[in-house]
Amino acid sequence: xxxxxxxxxxxxxxxxxxxxxxxxxxxxxxxxxxxxxxxxxxxxxxxxxxxxxxxxxxxxxxxxxxxxxxxxxxxxxxxxxxxxxxxxxxxxxxxxxxxxxxxxxxxxxxxxxxxxxxxxxxxxxxxxxxxxxxxxxxxxxxxxxxxxxxxxxxxxxxxxxxxxxxxxxxxxxxxxxxxxxxxxxxxxxxxxxxxxxxxxxxxxxxxxxxxxxxxxxxxxxxxxxxxxxxxxxxxxxxxxxxxxxxxxxxxxxxxxxxxxxxxxxxxxxxxxxxxxxxxxxxxxxxxxxxxxxxxxxxxxxxxxxxxxxxxxxxxxxxxxxxxxxxxxxxxxxxxxxxxxxxxxxxxxxxxxxxxxxxxxxxxxxxxxxxxxxxxxxxxxx
Amino acid sequence: xxxxxxxxxxxxxxxxxxxxxxxxxxxxxxxxxxxxxxxxxxxxxxxxxxxxxxxxxxxxxxxxxxxxxxxxxxxxxxxxxxxxxxxxxxxxxxxxxxxxxxxxxxxxxxxxxxxxxxxxxxxxxxxxxxxxxxxxxxxxxxxxxxxxxxxxxxxxxxxxxxxxxxxxxxxxxxxxxxxxxxxxxxxxxxxxxxxxxxxxxxxxxxxxxxxxxxxxxxxxxxxxxxxxxxxxxxxxxxxxxxxxxxxxxxxxxxxxxxxxxxxxxxxxxxxxxxxxxxxxxxxxxxxxxxxxxx
Numbered sequence: 260x261x262x263x264x265x266x267x268x269x270x271x272x273x274x275x276x277x278x279x280x281x282x283x284x285x286x287x288x289x290x291x292x293x294x295x296x297x298x299x300x301x302x303x304x305x306x307x308x309x310x311x312x313x314x315x316x317x318x319x320x321x322x323x324x325x326x327x328x329x330x331x332x333x334x335x336x337x338x339x340x341x342x343x344x345x346x347x348x349x350x351x352x353x354x355x356x357x358x359x360x361x362x363x364x365x366x367x368x369x370x371x372x373x374x375x376x377x378x379x380x381x382x383x384x385x386x387x388x389x390x391x392x393x394x395x396x397x398x399x400x401x402x403x404x405x406x407x408x409x410x411x412x413x414x415x416x417x418x419x420x421x422x423x424x425x426x427x428x429x430x431x432x433x434x435x436x437x438x439x440x441x442x443x444x445x446x447x448x449x450x451x452x453x454x455x456x457x458x459x460x461x462x463x464x465x466x467x468x469x470x471x472x473x474x475x476x477x478x479x480x481x482x483x484x485x486x487x488x489x490x491x492x493x494x495x496x497x498x499x500x501x502x503x504x505x506x507x508x509x510x511x512x513x514x515x516x517x518x519x520x521x522x523x524x525x526x527x528x529x530x531x532x533x534x535x536x537x538x539x540x541x542x543x544x545x546x547x548x549x550x551x552x553x554x555x556x557x558x559x560x561x562x563x564x565x566x567x568x569x570x571x572x573x574x575x576x577x578x579x580x581x582x583x584x585x586x587x588x589x590x591x592x593x594x595x596x597x598x599x600x601x602x603x604x605x606x607x608x609x610x611x612x613x614x615x616x617x618x619x620x621x622x623x624x625x626x627x628x629x630x631x632x633x634x635x636x637x638x639x640x
Numbered sequence: 641x642x643x644x645x646x647x648x649x650x651x652x653x654x655x656x657x658x659x660x661x662x663x664x665x666x667x668x669x670x671x672x673x674x675x676x677x678x679x680x681x682x683x684x685x686x687x688x689x690x691x692x693x694x695x696x697x698x699x700x701x702x703x704x705x706x707x708x709x710x711x712x713x714x715x716x717x718x719x720x721x722x723x724x725x726x727x728x729x730x731x732x733x734x735x736x737x738x739x740x741x742x743x744x745x746x747x748x749x750x751x752x753x754x755x756x757x758x759x760x761x762x763x764x765x766x767x768x769x770x771x772x773x774x775x776x777x778x779x780x781x782x783x784x785x786x787x788x789x790x791x792x793x794x795x796x797x798x799x800x801x802x803x804x805x806x807x808x809x810x811x812x813x814x815x816x817x818x819x820x821x822x823x824x825x826x827x828x829x830x831x832x833x834x835x836x837x838x839x840x841x842x843x844x845x846x847x848x849x850x851x852x853x854x855x856x857x858x859x860x861x862x863x864x865x866x867x868x869x870x871x872x873x874x875x876x877x878x879x880x881x882x883x884x885x886x887x888x889x890x891x892x893x894x895x896x897x898x899x900x901x902x903x904x905x906x907x908x909x910x911x912x913x914x915x916x917x918x919x920x921x922x923x924x925x926x927x928x929x930x931x932x933x934x
Contacts, residue, residue, distance in 0.1 A: 293830075301669075302641055305641050311661055315669055320833075
């Protein structure tokens with residue numbers, strides 16, 4: 260049932276690429292070309308092989324695999340159904356067959372979106388958001404972007420200040436160096452022993468330590484008052500630092516590092532609209548536990564972990580303390596920023612905070628820009 | 641399945657690398673499309689091994705660039721051999737040649753120390769496999785520099801000029817994800833994610849790599865590893881740990897697992913004292929059978 264890679268397969272592949280792009284995958288014209296070349300290099304009658312080949316070319320993170328797999332199934336038909344890659348998508352507009360909608364609630368929207376794509380031609384402009392999501396976008400903007408321009412600039416200055424501090428901190432330890440720094444006489448003499456002449460001046464300089472930052476921000480309902488300021492701050496910081504990872508959580512954890520990268524705060528807010536569970540309940544322990552389990556590879560001794568939360572946890576305190584312990588074991592430092600700490604009569608008596616306190620290195624307020632400025636002092640692993 | 645992929649699979653298995661369709665398809669595409677292959681996965685799942693096996697399969701040599709923080713072009717690309725240059729200057733002190741001629745002399749290829757990247761694109765004969773190991777450890781600046789080399793396959797040295805690649809090496813990059821790589825680099829590469837092996841694959845790995853292990857023991861080891869990885873351990877054991885453990889059990893002439901044996905050899909698998917304690921407590925409570933359930 261396999262067809263030769265003709266015009267039909269070509270258009271379908273290009274459409275599939277757009278389909279993926281609308282779902283947030285990083286697929287451009289170059290990837291579409293590679294996808295076509297890849298299809299020429301595999302057995303088109305072997306559905307699993309086509310699936311693997313396209314995923315190798317079009318996905319670039321394991322986190323994208325579920326999206327890719329679902330999109331593949333939706334677009335090229337399900338295994339066992341007659342068809343497969345050669346004629347998986349029956350309709351001309353690329354809409355999946357009826358019964359599939361039950362398995363994939365957004366199927367209709369996607370098809371709509373898809374039609375728009377077809378009209379716009381190849382490789383042009385930004386991907387259009389799914390219609391169902393744009394309402395949410397509007398909500399998000401209303402919530403966050405009422406920020407005054409002056410305030411915005413202030414946050415950016417602060418982020419730049421922190422970034423500079425993280426980038427240029429030199430340790431007292433010296434390391435061998437090729438060009439800069441003081442001449443290391445001892446090594447120079449040692450070297451000249453083997454070479455007969457002191458032809459090479461050995462040098463050493465102070466080692467630059469680079470701090471990595473991991474931020475875990477609570478965006479549950481109880482944090483609503485502060486979320487706007489904090490997201491703004493994280494956006495500014497993310498765009499200053501190459502080595503920063505950002506996550507948000509309410510009842511579950513979600514990575515937003517990619518969403519935060521971007522030239523304008525407005526476009527970033529648009530992307531953040533896709534993040535689920537803003538203002539939901541709070542499961543700090545479980546969310547941090549999920550981080551300690553799935554993202555532990557981000558942690559090492561040069562990493563400072565910042566938890567931004569008011570400590571109102573609806574989960575088991577033991578889960579929270581175990582998660583923090585696991586994080587602290589691997590990270591250089593764990594800082595907890597609590598907006599409530601700014602109020603003079605606040606005492607950290609919530610169950611969550613009590614469980615957390617023994618496992619953190621610094622407990623600091625985060626209710627306004629001044630308190631964030633004070634954070635700079637603590638950013639050493 | 642495409643014949644070429646089947647062939648790559650056979651060649652890799654022949655080189656004692658236990659593979660699966662995802663791996664062989666990715667390797668096939670990397671060689672066919674001539675694109676770099678970015679391999680990510682947990683520690684000890686055999687990422688680096690792919691490059692080594694690929695070199696063996698292609699019948700060529702492997703050039704390895706190990707990345708670390710602060711890695712610079714002098715270590716990765718080229719460096720002038722300064723001592724040799726100075727010695728040459730001394731030897732020629734009395735010669736009546738112009739300074740320009742002398743300079744052209746000491747800034748020529750014999751005085752160039754080729755580092756891995758330059759070696760890989762200028763090697764005579766067959767194109768080598770270039771392994772850029774643990775790219776996540778290198779700085780962001782190095783990543784963009786590497787991107788440049790990987791897209792143009794040419795290098796400009798001010799004193800000599802542009803050196804173009806004699807051929808395109810097969811490039812394999814590995815990452816432990818300690819830092820997220822840039823989208824630009826990801827886009828340039830084909831992507832392969834190697835997860836912890838499935839039960840069946842782990843048994844095959846054991847049977848291939850540790851000959852002293854019989855089928856029953858291999859099954860049991862793989863089962864225990866699978867259930868250990870499902871637990872929330874501080875340090876999840878990889879395939880390297882599986883193989884260490886199997887080798888230890890083989891040295892003890894074990895032909896099946898019992899609670900006592902597992903306790904004695906647990907140090908091969910678990911590397912955090914809290915993990916060891918938890919599993920030991922389970923073993924003490926007679927729950928080895930739970931670990932052996934798949």
